[in-house]
Amino acid sequence: MIYTVTMNPALDYRIYTESIYHGLINRSEREEIHVGGKGINVAVVLKSFGIPATAMGFIGGLTGEMLRRALEQERIESDFLRVRGLTRINVKIREKEAETDINGAGPEVNLKDLKRLTEKLMQIPDGSVVVLSGSIPATLPKDSYECLFDALCGRDVRIVADMAGAQLKQIVKYRPWLIKPNREELGEIFGEEVKDPLQALTLAEKLLTQGTANVIVSLGEDGAIFVSESGERVAAPSYFGNVKDTVGAGDALLAAFLAGKESGANNSQALALGVAAGCATAFRSGLATAAETRLLMENGIRRAPAIDL
Template sequence: MIYTLTLNPSIDYIINIEKFIPGNINLTKSEYKLPGGKGINVSQVLNNLQTPNTTLGFVGGFTGNFIKKSLDKKNINHDFIEVSGDTRINIKMKDSSNESEINGNSPDISTEALKKLKVKLGSLVDGDTLVLSGSVPKSISSTIYKDIMTNIPKGVKVILDAKGEALLEGIKGKPYMIKPNNHELGDIFNVKLESIEDIILYGKKLLDLGAQNIVVSMAGDGALLITPTASYISCAPKGKLINSVGAGDSLVAGFTSAIYKGLDILTAFKLGIACGSASAFSENLCTQIEVERLLQEVKTTQIVD
């Protein structure tokens, strides 16, 4: 089974207005609410790819109930741990010229809730895959991802998609794959990455720190796969960018689905690119039909060091 973990889920409240004027009353042209959080997005795409999975994490209050009911409607398995506070709400506002976000604070995660999570993760078995994805609430140590990898049963393959300190600490747990974007990779080492060679150089430094493989997403410029033995580049398929939210999570979902099914890492990389692009070219997260159409366009090239 594939399990995804979202420590910091949300309701994403997405609004569109004609032109935002600070200090005025602004009326929306359209609005909708979605269950949010990187791991939850991964689970939704896995579901669209007909890949069974269960999503884990912490939810609470009326907002947490909204997330559970939304996932139930989509037949997505979940096994959340209830907390006393309300799950946060993130506002994403788009007007004719800008896109802005206001992210809410997560509820406190108690020691008891963390113990319950440890018990759930302890029930995983050899052959399972665990996707650790997204930000860490302030009430949880930034070492949480490393701690999880240290304590889960052997034989569980871990995909890690985090940034900053949570990523650096998590790498120490030797995840099978990590997925920073090129900007996040540069931020880790406090450098500006100006070429493919720069990205590969600093990506390999993360291999030295413990990551087994790295996929570095580069938005419209495609992505890089860096392994201990070779590096590959894939250009993004052609299409009109409609919504970048969830594209990176879709890449993770496609990669994870392929690896779980026993496909080789280069095939997984290609499927991830197709999934990420399909979501970027759509208002919603990618569907299997969209992915299959784009997969034919994904080409990879090995980079000779």
């Protein structure tokens, strides 16, 4: 079973309008509400690929209940802890020429809540995959992910981490099974700017020497690279397409990679599936489905490889 942990989930409220006028009453042309948060995105895409996943994390108030029910309607398992306050609403304003996001602060999650989550994680069965992703609630210490790693350390559980570079830097010592930084996050870990895929490869392999078993670096338009402690190196180029909204592209990549692995694909096939899901997500508004991903793989035109391995 795959468990995803989202400490700061959200409802994404997308507003489509021609333009926004500051200080005036504006009207939207169309609006949508989606469940949001990185781990939740991963669970949604896994479900589309037919892989069961349980979404965990903190929810609060009516908005939290809406989020839980939205997942229930999609038949996605969840096991959230309730906290004081309201699950945040992230407002995404989509104008013709610009994308403006106002992300909410989220509920008051305290150290007792973190302890409850830690205890819940301790009950996860052996052999599971646990995906820890996204930001830490502002009310918790910045090193809160370390508590979760402490709880899972030494267990027969594969930990996948997709979080800000500063947090990835802290958790590498816990020997995660897989981490997925994007270009900026990889740069943050090492305090340098990642200028090209070759530099990304060098830094990803440095993470292997520090204890991570596998690393995927997602490189936006340049696709992604995968390196493993076994010495394997794989690159997957992205597809040509009209980019609409890249929010969640990295989550879709990670979910489809894991779906591939759960279905018995090798690392190269799983990475190709992941990159296709990332692209299919970037080419639409919202997360891509498994069907859209496969359609892109069948009919899409791949870019030239960004790196020759």
